[in-house]
Amino acid sequence: MYGKNEKNASSYCNYNDTFISYDQNRQPNGLEDILHIFEETRIPVEEQVVLEGGSGTGAYIDRIRHHIKEIYGVEGSEQGYEETQQKIGDVTNVHLEIGNILELSFSDDFFDA
Numbered sequence: 742m743y744g745k746n747e748k749n750a751s752s753y754c755n756y757n758d759t760f761i762s763y764d765q766n767r768q769p770n771g772l773e774d775i776l777h778i779f780e781e782t783r784i785p786v787e788e789q790v791v792l793e794g795g796s797g798t799g800a801y802i803d804r805i806r807h808h809i810k811e812i813y814g815v816e817g818s819e820q821g822y823e824e825t826q827q828k829i830g831d832v833t834n835v836h837l838e839i840g841n842i843l844e845l846s847f848s849d850d851f852f853d854a
Contacts, residue, residue: 769800776808779854789853794842799825806835813852815840 779786789809796802796814798821806812811834816822822839829835 769804772801772804775801775805779809782854784853790851791854792845792847792852796825796837797821799828799837802835802837803828806832810834811836813847814838815842815845817841 776786779789779791782789786808787810789811791805791809791812793802793805793812793814796816799814802812802814802825806829813836814825815838816825817839819839822837825837
């Protein structure tokens with residue numbers, strides 16, 4: 742186990758090291774299934790506000806952001822956060838932060854999915 746620190750909020754593993762080759766080894770599989778789940782909710786997909794906890798390097802955020810109103814990504818590592826920022830650029834419907842998914846400050850009804 743790794744201890745938490747300012748650059749890596751995970752105590753599970755050191756994701757800063759893992760993200761060096763993350764996009765080469767892991768692809769955002771199941772996107773069609775995820776979007777189908779979003780379609781099954783009471784709110785139209787293009788109006789949904791979504792949370793991705795443990796957003797990694799932003800592979801899913803980069804794809805999903807084109808279909809929904811807004812997406813919030815919370816990532817425990819500085820490296821993942823920075824790679825996501827580089828990947829998505831300056832878009833208005835993506836909001837990123839470094840943090841712990843268990844310690845979110847959003848109200849219970851803030852997100853649709």
